[in-house]
Amino acid sequence: MERVDLKSIVESLLFVADGPLTLQRLGEVLEGSARDEIRSVVEELQAELDNERRGVRLVEIAGGYQLRTPKVNADWVKKLLGGRPPRMSRATLETLAIIAYRQPVTRAEIEAIRGVDVDGVVSTLLERNLIRAVARKDVPGRPFLYGTTAEFLQLFNLKDLSHLPTLKEMEEITLPDVQGDAFPLESTEES
Numbered sequence: 688m689e690r691v692d693l694k695s696i697v698e699s700l701l702f703v704a705d706g707p708l709t710l711q712r713l714g715e716v717l718e719g720s721a722r723d724e725i726r727s728v729v730e731e732l733q734a735e736l737d738n739e740r741r742g743v744r745l746v747e748i749a750g751g752y753q754l755r756t757p758k759v760n761a762d763w764v765k766k767l768l769g770g771r772p773p774r775m776s777r778a779t780l781e782t783l784a785i786i787a788y789r790q791p792v793t794r795a796e797i798e799a800i801r802g803v804d805v806d807g808v809v810s811t812l813l814e815r816n817l818i819r820a821v822a823r824k825d826v827p828g829r830p831f832l833y834g835t836t837a838e839f840l841q842l843f844n845l846k847d848l849s850h851l852p853t854l855k856e857m858e859e860i861t862l863p864d865v866q867g868d869a870f871p872l873e874s875t876e877e878s
Contacts, residue, residue, distance in 0.1 A: 697717070709751040710725055729745070733752075749847075750837065782805050783817060791821050
């Protein structure tokens with residue numbers, strides 16, 4: 688297969704995918720194409736989309752690659768799609784942060800840190816597929832240990848967990864003034 692054809696196919700696959708595609712998955716679909724060649728095509732496509740100021744970017748996220756809208760176009764996309772971005776309460780964000788930074792962690796450990804019951808919040812995070820039970824702790828009662836999911840990485844535009852902000856970076860972040868107790872979930876990089 689010629690390189691130009693391979694690049695066209697990869698672009699089509701990324702366009703129709705409902706989530707990030709890993710190089711391994713691309714290799715499975717593109718039988719006969721070398722993984723290094725696929726990586727090279729993905730990097731070339733990524734550079735082209737960035738350099739030409741196109742309406743989409745190819746972003747490495749959640750262990751794979753996904754086409755995303757540039758932040759500068761977010762207002763237009765929202766206008767087309769309508770509605771407000773999903774919101775997350777302070778309690779939900781706090782619980783999610785504890786899980787992200789301490790994973791794997793039990794519900795009791797989260798409650799010890801927050802000082803309140805987290806049953807409802809954990810249920811909400813499980814329903815939204817932002818966390819999952821990853822194992823059971825080897826203690827009496829064998830409680831579930833929770834960790835984040837690929838959807839969590841996608842929502843917060845993280846390549847992997849090593850890209851979570853450090854404590855110093857968190858101190859420098861200023862949160863927007865919001866009405867009530869909910870924060871809009873808007874991407875910090877690409878939409």
